[in-house]
Amino acid sequence: MLFIPQKPYLPLGKLKSIFIDKSNNHDLKKWMKILELSHLTKKLELEEDWCQVLSLGEQQRISFLKIFVQKPKWIFLDESLASININMGNKILCTLKKELPKKSSIIMISHSTEYNSLFDKQITLQKQKS
Numbered sequence: 001m002l003f004i005p006q007k008p009y010l011p012l013g014k015l016k017s018i019f020i021d022k023s024n025n026h027d028l029k030k031w032m033k034i035l036e037l038s039h040l041t042k043k044l045e046l047e048e049d050w051c052q053v054l055s056l057g058e059q060q061r062i063s064f065l066k067i068f069v070q071k072p073k074w075i076f077l078d079e080s081l082a083s084i085n086i087n088m089g090n091k092i093l094c095t096l097k098k099e100l101p102k103k104s105s106i107i108m109i110s111h112s113t114e115y116n117s118l119f120d121k122q123i124t125l126q127k128q129k130s
Contacts, residue, residue, distance in 0.1 A: 060083050
């Protein structure tokens with residue numbers, strides 16, 4: 001299970017240690033290319049404060065890299081596309097649906113309706129008028 005918030009937590013240390021589970025280098029580079037993070041492949045072994053080094057959009061895409069590498073059964077997305085443009089967001093969600101095991105479930109919380117068509121079911125919460 002992975003929970004991906006709007007502001008990802010990236011621990012201090014090697015970039016590679018943030019998302020490595022059982023992926024081989026080829027898979028990692030493939031996902032980095034899809035997520036437009038190829039410019040970071042040479043920095044995988046560097047130790048940095050990645051929250052300070054990377055833009056919020058890059059941090060969010062790294063969170064999705066964790067999903068592609070770890071392939072969890074349950075994924076909770078809480079405004080996790082907020083700093084990613086709509087085209088990249090669509091690309092990420094379509095790739096998730098295509099590449100994750102069929103038993104995986106994605107629950108997305110968003111103020112935007114841009115991605116509704118990519119999901120089988122939507123629940124809309126509205127404030128009751130008093």
